[in-house]
Structures are given as structure tokens and as C-alpha cells.
Amino acid sequence: MPKKPLLEFTDKGIYCAAGKFYIDPWKPVDDAVITHAHADHAYWGNKHYLAHHHSREVLLYRLGEIQLQTVEYGEKVMKNGVEISLFPAGHVIGSAQIRVEYRGEVWVVSGDYKVEDDGISTPFEPVRCNHFISECTFGMPVYQWKPQVEIFNDMNNWWRSNAEHNLATVVVGYSLGKAQRILQNLDLSIGTVYTHGVIENTNEALRRNGIILNPTSRITPDTPKEEVRKGIIIAPPSSVGTPWMRKFSPYSFGYCSGWMAIRGAKRxxxxxxxxxxxxxxxWDGLVSAIDATGCDSVYLTHGYTATFTRYLNGIGFDAHEVHTLYGDDEGVGSVPEEEPEVHAVSHPALSKGEGSKKDNKGTSKVLSFGEDLGEAGGHLS
Incomplete structure (x- = not known):
């Protein structure tokens, strides 16, 4: 009889039967270990939650009064003889990879992650393991990020030009992660940073957690329109096209997302x-992160799962596509309709072997819950 895997994919989420807990479950369970506080990974209704300390106040803000235990990176927690520890994922403040060890077998669940140090999230740290469960949201060669300093130089120049032409500047990014990353990299000599209420609520939660953020000013009905025009407004995706945004006209509106790399996304x-x-x-970040784990097998959970699975198998990995209910927190929706062609790509330095794959067929789309369930409709101040 084959050995039962330490982690299993069930209709409730990723389950550890030996430890009797789930990782990022999408249905209510007794014991949940949470990678980060985005709405498609941290659901309401679980009896007990375990997460990183920096996620504490945001989870309480989003989920209400929950039974929540928080730990630091590297701290070990035992559940029914199974060892759990959290390691930095670099995705957003408080995001973590979940390392699970039992009887010498090690699994790591990545959650969402990025390998570039953004200067505000604890930088991604590869974790050695036997089995790695990884996202692959941008698992196509066309997705190659420029260093963030180039992006923010461009953004600050755009803001400066708008201010010179008496245009309000509105930059859109999801409220946990992107908004704070933008905030910490703006040139505050240009003007004041104004925030939508949902984003400011998230900022306040993070500040209660001891995170130091640049100063911001919440937009209220009493905020003078002419003063706002001199600064920059950080707003969530749900505000686009609403009366709340239109009241700042004339304005120039910028959208921050990895999907902006695809033709037509901005339009x-x-x-x-x-x-x-x-x-x-x-693309390069995904391949290098997976290789750095030294894993025997990798399971791909959301994004371009089918294509990326075939690619990894073609260069010597034991890769498997799995379907979950983790969604898209980039604010545009699921995988774009305009799918890029996958060109032959090789990574000769990889320890798993050399090779390439080419595929331009359909993607594996997953249900997108959006990033912030509280942003749709309602009061937008």
C-alpha cells in the first residue's frame, strides 16, 4: 500500500491528517494555518487560526473577533506531533510559507510569494523540503518584472507632471500589500498622500501591529478637493469608475498590477x-524559487498551472497541477483573455536538468474572489 502523503488536497483545502489542521482552507474547519491575510487565503468561520504576528491586526480587522494565535518566523508549533513553522514569503507584510515536518518528511506551502525585496515585506526565504506546493500566478516567460525602483521612478515622474498640470493623481492597487508598497516608495517631496477609507483602515491595522508606514491622510467628505489635487490618491480596485473617484475630476488614473504587462489590460x-x-x-522568480527548495516534487495551485506544470516536467522536475479556490489579488480578474505565447526558454543552471517547453494553449483558470471582500459597494469614503 502506498504511503499516505503528509499533505492532501481536499474539498476544504490543504489538509494534514496527522496534525489535524488545514492550510488556507476555503471552507470552515476547526484548525487553520494561514499564509497571509488576503481574502482568498484567510476565510471567516474557522474555530482557530495560526498566522504570522504581522498579520494579526489585519486579520482581526477583516474577520472580526476570531481565536487567533500568532508566531514569529522560524518559531516552531507542534500540532499532534507535527511540527509547523513559518518562513517569509515576501508577498505582503506578514505573508508566510508554511513548513510542515513529520517523521523526517518535509512539505512547504508557499502561499503567494515574490522574490524581489520590496523594502517593506520581510524578504522571501527559500526553504528546503521534499515537497513544495507553489503558486504560479505569472507562470509564463512573458512575465519578467523590472526592478521596482524603475517602476517607482516612472510613477513619481507621472505624479509630478500631473501636479504641474493641475490634474489629480489616482493610483490603484489592492489595499493589503500593493497600497503599502506604493506608499513607501512615493516621493513625498511632491505632495501629500491621500487614501481611500478601505486602504487607510488597512494602514491603521498595520500601524497597530507596529509597522512603520509613511504618513497618509484619509479622504473624507470634508477633504478639500483642491488640496487633494496637489497630492496623490491611493485607491482600491473597487473604486474605479465610481462617483467617489469621479469627484476628483479632472484626474489621471494609473493601475498597478502584473497583468499590465499584457497588451489590452490597461485599456x-x-x-x-x-x-x-x-x-x-x-517567471524567473518562480523557477529559481522552486529550484532552491531542492524538492522531490512540486504542486502548482493557481495561475498558469497547466502550462507551467508541463514546462517544469520538461526540465526535469516532478511537477503536478492541482486545483484550489485561491484567486487573483492583482485586482484585474483571473488570467487575462489575451494569453501570451510561451517561447522556448532554458535554465541551464538548474540542478534538475536542462530543457524547454513551448505551449500556447489554454490556461487553468481558478475562481477569483478578489482581494478585499469589503471593497465592493457601500460607503467609499
């Missing part, structure tokens, strides 16, 4: 500018 969002800024790993 579909009616944005004046598209900034290719993602909190997920790009």
Missing part, C-alpha cells in the same frame, strides 16, 4: 497609465 481598466508592479514572483 480594459480604462486607465491612463499601467504600472507593471506585482506582489507575485515573475
Amino acid at each position: 480594459r481598466r480604462a486607465a491612463d497609465r499601467g504600472f507593471v508592479l506585482s506582489d507575485h514572483a515573475d
